[in-house]
Amino acid sequence: MPLTIVVKIGTSSLTQPETGQLALSTIATLAETLCYLRRQGHRVILVSSGAVGVGCARLGLTERPKAIALKQAVAAVGQGRLIRIYDDLFTTLQQAIAQVLLTRSDLVQRSRYLNAYNTFQELLGLGVIPIVNENDTVAIDELKFGDNDTLSALVASLVEADWLFLLTDVDRLYSADPRSVPDARPIALVSSIKELAQLQIQTGSQGSQWGTGGMATKISAARIAIAAGVRTVITQGRFPQNIEKIIQGELIGTHFEPQLEPTSARKRWIAYGLLPAGKLYLDEGAIAAISLAGKSLLAAGIKVVEGEFRTQDAVQLCDSNGNEIARGLVNYNSDELQKIRGCHSREISAILGYAGVETVIHRDNLVLI
Numbered sequence: 001m002p003l004t005i006v007v008k009i010g011t012s013s014l015t016q017p018e019t020g021q022l023a024l025s026t027i028a029t030l031a032e033t034l035c036y037l038r039r040q041g042h043r044v045i046l047v048s049s050g051a052v053g054v055g056c057a058r059l060g061l062t063e064r065p066k067a068i069a070l071k072q073a074v075a076a077v078g079q080g081r082l083i084r085i086y087d088d089l090f091t092t093l094q095q096a097i098a099q100v101l102l103t104r105s106d107l108v109q110r111s112r113y114l115n116a117y118n119t120f121q122e123l124l125g126l127g128v129i130p131i132v133n134e135n136d137t138v139a140i141d142e143l144k145f146g147d148n149d150t151l152s153a154l155v156a157s158l159v160e161a162d163w164l165f166l167l168t169d170v171d172r173l174y175s176a177d178p179r180s181v182p183d184a185r186p187i188a189l190v191s192s193i194k195e196l197a198q199l200q201i202q203t204g205s206q207g208s209q210w211g212t213g214g215m216a217t218k219i220s221a222a223r224i225a226i227a228a229g230v231r232t233v234i235t236q237g238r239f240p241q242n243i244e245k246i247i248q249g250e251l252i253g254t255h256f257e258p259q260l261e262p263t264s265a266r267k268r269w270i271a272y273g274l275l276p277a278g279k280l281y282l283d284e285g286a287i288a289a290i291s292l293a294g295k296s297l298l299a300a301g302i303k304v305v306e307g308e309f310r311t312q313d314a315v316q317l318c319d320s321n322g323n324e325i326a327r328g329l330v331n332y333n334s335d336e337l338q339k340i341r342g343c344h345s346r347e348i349s350a351i352l353g354y355a356g357v358e359t360v361i362h363r364d365n366l367v368l369i
C-alpha cells in the first residue's frame with residue numbers, strides 16, 4: 001500500500017560538525033533512499049534544515065548568527081545553495097523535486113492552510129518530492145515555526161502522513177542528553193502521549209552547535225504528529241538507509257506510536273496551526289467538564305483572563321499553575337470575558353447588555369492538548 005512519508009533532516013546531520021561543510025555522503029544516501037521509496041510508490045516529503053548552516057559555511061562564518069537580520073540574510077545565501085545540491089543529486093537519480101518555503105502565517109489562515117494542503121497533494125500526485133523549509137528570509141519573529149521539527153510535524157499532520165522520520169545526530173531518544181549524561185537510558189518505544197509525560201525526559205537547554213531546537217522540539221513535534229495519527233521515529237541522520245528498514249518493521253531509533261483515534265483535521269488546525277492570542281485560567285470544575293466529560297466551556301469556570309483577543313481567536317486553557325490543558329476558539333472577546341468570567345450563563349445578557357451565546361468555547365471548537 002502506498003504510504004505518505006515525511007522525513008526531516010537537521011543541520012547537525014547535513015553538515016560536518018568540525019567545519020560546517022556539507023556532509024555530501026549523507027545527503028547523497030538520503031537522496032538515494034528517498035528515490036527508492038518513491039519507486040516503491042510511496043509519497044515522500046523532505047523537510048530539510050540547513051539554510052543557515054550552509055549559508056554560514058559559504059560566507060566563512062564560524063558560528064550561527066544571533067542577530068535576526070544577519071540570520072535571515074545568511075539563510076537566503078544558504079537556501080539557494082542547499083536546493084541546488086538537492087536538485088543536482090535528485091536530477092542524477094531522475095527524480096523531480098520542488099522547493100516549498102513556508103511561514104507560520106501560511107498555516108494560521110484557514111484558506112491558506114487549505115491552499116498549502118492542495119499544493120502538497122498536487123506535488124505528491126505528480127510524483128514530485130517537495131523539499132520544505134521555513135522561509136527564514138521573510139519570516140518575522142511572531143510568525144515563525146522557529147524550528148523544523150515543529151514544521152515537519154505540522155506538514156505531516158497537514159498531509160495526514162503515515163510516517164514522520166526525525167533524522168538527527170543521535171541514534172535515538174534517551175532519558176537525558178547522552179552527551180552530558182553518559183548513563184542515560186535509551187528509549188525504544190513510546191506508546192502514548194501519557195507515557196511520554198511519565199518518562200520525564202530531560203532535554204537540556206539546546207541542541208548541537210548548529211541545530212536549533214535540540215531534543216525538546218523533537219519531542220513536541222512527536223506529540224503533534226502522533227495526535228494526528230502519524231507514527232513518528234527519531235533516528236540517526238548518518239544512516240538514511242535505515243528508513244527503509246524501519247518501514248519494513250525493524251525497531252531502529254525511538255518509535256512513537258500514533259494515537260488510535262486521530263484528532264480531526266479542523267481541530268488540529270485549531271490546536272497547532274493557529275497561534276493563541278490569550279490565556280484563560282479555569283477552575284477545577286471547568287477542567288473536569290472539558291477534559292473528562294467533553295463539555296463546552298462556560299463563563300462560570302473561568303477564573304482569570306489574560307491577553308487581548310477578539311471573538312473567534314484561539315486561546316489557551318490552563319489550570320491554576322498555568323499548565324495548558326486545551327485550546328479553543330472563543331465566542332467572546334477579552335473585554336467581554338473580563339466582565340462575564342465566573343458568572344452563570346443566564347447572567348451574560350444582563351452584564352453585557354446584549355444576548356450572547358451560552359458557551360464561551362463550544363466543544364466543537366475545543367481541543368485537549
Ligand SMILES: Nc1ncnc2c1ncn2[C@@H]1O[C@H](COP(=O)(O)OP(=O)(O)O)[C@@H](O)[C@H]1O
Nearest residue numbers: 010011012168174176177203207208211214215
Ligand atoms: N534526551 C535526549 N536524548 C537524545 N538527545 C538529546 C536529549 N536531550 C538533548 N539531546 C541533544 O539533542 C541533540 C540533537 O538536537 P539538534 O542539535 O537540534 O539536532 P538537529 O540539527 O538534528 O535538529 C543531540 O545532539 C543531543 O545532544
Ligand SMILES: N[C@@H](CCC(=O)OP(=O)(O)O)C(=O)O
Nearest residue numbers: 011049050051052147148212
Ligand atoms: N530553517 C532553518 C533550520 C531551523 C532548524 O530547525 O534547524 P535544525 O534544528 O537543524 O533542524 C535552516 O534552514 O537553517
